[in-house]
Amino acid sequence: MSTLNIVLGERYFKKDPQSSDLGRKIVSDGIVVLDELGFEEFTFKKLAEQIDSTEASIYRYFKNKHKFLVYLSTYYWSWLEYVIEFETHHIDDSIVKFKRIIGIICHAEKFPDALDLPGVNISKLRSVIDKESDKTYLNRQVDEINSKGLFTGYKSLCAKIASVVEQINPEFQYPKALVSMIMEASHQQVFFAQHLPSLTEISGINEKSMEEQTADFLCHTAMSSLN
Amino acid sequence: MSTLNIVLGERYFKKDPQSSDLGRKIVSDGIVVLDELGFEEFTFKKLAEQIDSTEASIYRYFKNKHKFLVYLSTYYWSWLEYVIEFETHHIDDSIVKFKRIIGIICHAEKFPDALDLPGVNISKLRSVIDKESDKTYLNRQVDEINSKGLFTGYKSLCAKIASVVEQINPEFQYPKALVSMIMEASHQQVFFAQHLPSLTEISGINEKSMEEQTADFLCHTAMSSLN
DNA sequence: TTGCGTATGATAGTAATACTATTAAAAAAG
DNA sequence: CTTTTTTAATAGTATTACTATCATACGCAA
Numbered sequence: 001m002s003t004l005n006i007v008l009g010e011r012y013f014k015k016d017p018q019s020s021d022l023g024r025k026i027v028s029d030g031i032v033v034l035d036e037l038g039f040e041e042f043t044f045k046k047l048a049e050q051i052d053s054t055e056a057s058i059y060r061y062f063k064n065k066h067k068f069l070v071y072l073s074t075y076y077w078s079w080l081e082y083v084i085e086f087e088t089h090h091i092d093d094s095i096v097k098f099k100r101i102i103g104i105i106c107h108a109e110k111f112p113d114a115l116d117l118p119g120v121n122i123s124k125l126r127s128v129i130d131k132e133s134d135k136t137y138l139n140r141q142v143d144e145i146n147s148k149g150l151f152t153g154y155k156s157l158c159a160k161i162a163s164v165v166e167q168i169n170p171e172f173q174y175p176k177a178l179v180s181m182i183m184e185a186s187h188q189q190v191f192f193a194q195h196l197p198s199l200t201e202i203s204g205i206n207e208k209s210m211e212e213q214t215a216d217f218l219c220h221t222a223m224s225s226l227n
Numbered sequence: 228m229s230t231l232n233i234v235l236g237e238r239y240f241k242k243d244p245q246s247s248d249l250g251r252k253i254v255s256d257g258i259v260v261l262d263e264l265g266f267e268e269f270t271f272k273k274l275a276e277q278i279d280s281t282e283a284s285i286y287r288y289f290k291n292k293h294k295f296l297v298y299l300s301t302y303y304w305s306w307l308e309y310v311i312e313f314e315t316h317h318i319d320d321s322i323v324k325f326k327r328i329i330g331i332i333c334h335a336e337k338f339p340d341a342l343d344l345p346g347v348n349i350s351k352l353r354s355v356i357d358k359e360s361d362k363t364y365l366n367r368q369v370d371e372i373n374s375k376g377l378f379t380g381y382k383s384l385c386a387k388i389a390s391v392v393e394q395i396n397p398e399f400q401y402p403k404a405l406v407s408m409i410m411e412a413s414h415q416q417v418f419f420a421q422h423l424p425s426l427t428e429i430s431g432i433n434e435k436s437m438e439e440q441t442a443d444f445l446c447h448t449a450m451s452s453l454n
Numbered sequence: 455t456t457g458c459g460t461a462t463g464a465t466a467g468t469a470a471t472a473c474t475a476t477t478a479a480a481a482a483a484g
Numbered sequence: 485c486t487t488t489t490t491t492a493a494t495a496g497t498a499t500t501a502c503t504a505t506c507a508t509a510c511g512c513a514a
Contacts, residue, residue, distance in 0.1 A: 020491095022491075043470090054494090057491060059474085060490085135365070138361065146422065146423060174447070174448075176425070177429060178448065180426040181416070184411065185408045188407070192407060195364065196364060196369075196378060199381075199406075201402075202401075202404060247462095270500065271501080281464070282501090283465090283502095287462085291501075457512100458512090458513085459513105464507080465504100465505085465506085465507100468503080469501090470501085471501095475497105477495105479490100480489100480491075482487100483489085
């Protein structure tokens with residue numbers, strides 16, 4: 001496994017967390033604490049205690065915890081885009097490519113050549129994304145945040161996948177809607193399986209993993225709507 | 228239009244807001260304030276100021292603002308289930324029925340016989356649901372809240388629709404997953420159209436309304452995956 | 455009409471959150 | 485060895501999310 005260094009633009013932070021030990025610790029331990037406490041209970045003070053630093057030090061890197069979540073989400077989407085590129089660039093058949101992409105979306109961290117991120121627990125980051133990433137945009141400030149370009153990571157990933165959908169069926173009217181629905185469903189269905197199991201057939205007590213089941217379901221839905 | 232009185236169980240409140248003028252005002256004005264401020268900015272203090280009452284008085288009805296959101300969401304899902312029942316009980320053909328249900332999910336308040344709710348602005352309640360309802364379960368307490376039966380409104384609605392899907396195609400493997408995905412997409416796509424338009428083809432500047440476009444998209448996706 | 459329970463309002467208080475600001479010490483860079 | 489940068493330590497503020505107490509107003513029954 002190679003190690004990948006993902007660099008995000010200045011708009012995502014006050015000071016680049018990749019530029020210092022403390023910064024990298026904020027990110028790596030931040031993922032763990034966020035996963036344990038959930039976004040609402042998570043505070044910079046609690047994270048500071050965890051890493052034996054101070055609230056003020058963390059505030060030097062991120063304006064607030066919401067921006068921290070946006071940073072982590074964008075980090076994840078950028079990594080995912082990279083993995084997809086890496087795993088599918090050689091595939092010519094759009095249908096094969098699209099199916100592979102869905103597999104990656106549902107379970108990127110288990111892909112053979114998935115690139116490692118230094119110091120970051122990808123499973124926990126994925127778990128944070130499943131539970132919290134919708135909160136990046138589900139708020140009053142969405143338009144302001146969007147106008148600053150903080151959602152480009154997610155939007156560019158969706159656009160790339162949508163272009164594959166268009167190759168499969170150029171007549172299809174809703175490639176973007178289909179892709180954003182699938183992206184959302186890929187973490188929602190796993191969340192439902194874990195917490196509201198009556199809302200989905202996907203289940204932990206199945207021979208296939210939840211991620212495989214989700215990929216099956218989404219592949220079926222997407223492919224049939226493209227025929 | 229008839230007026231419908233929706234009664235929710237005791238577990239949804241400390242004191243039934245339907246049992247007093249103040250309680251009904253908390254609900255009706257609460258929807259408006261929640262719609263304006265968003266869930267994070269919304270506080271009982273601000274609502275109290277709006278209705279010329281006090282924080283303490285509102286706390287007598289609801290334990291906290293999250294429970295208030297759960298109450299409003301369940302209120303909406305119960306109303307929606309009622310509208311669906313009212314508008315589709317006479318339809319025998321499962322396919323026709325399912326298509327109609329999708330139409331209602333996307334735009335219940337504009338259905339000819341939609342039942343009115345006393346003092347409640349349904350459009351604003353719908354707007355709150357689009358933006359905030361996911362926050363009822365996207366939190367650390369989801370399992371505890373679920374174990375108290377506070378999500379039965381949503382779950383029973385999804386189960387009813389899933390049973391129609393099963394009638395259309397008893398072989399289909401994912402009726403519940405399909406329904407929960409569609410339910411989520413029905414508010415997500417409208418939100419995207421309004422705030423992150425590059426994620427969807429659904430748009431306000433189209434001859435058809437956003438709700439109609441969403442219904443078209445979801446109908447197409449759902450029906451093709453059932454064939 | 456008196457009294458009694460219920461509903462609301464008024465007021466106060468607390469612990470935690472989400473920050474900002476200042477200063478000092480330590481580490482790294484020139 | 486000095487300067488700059490980085491971090492830690494400390495303090496402080498406004499707001500949030502509550503809980504608690506007490507007074508008052510009401511509708512109603514004896």
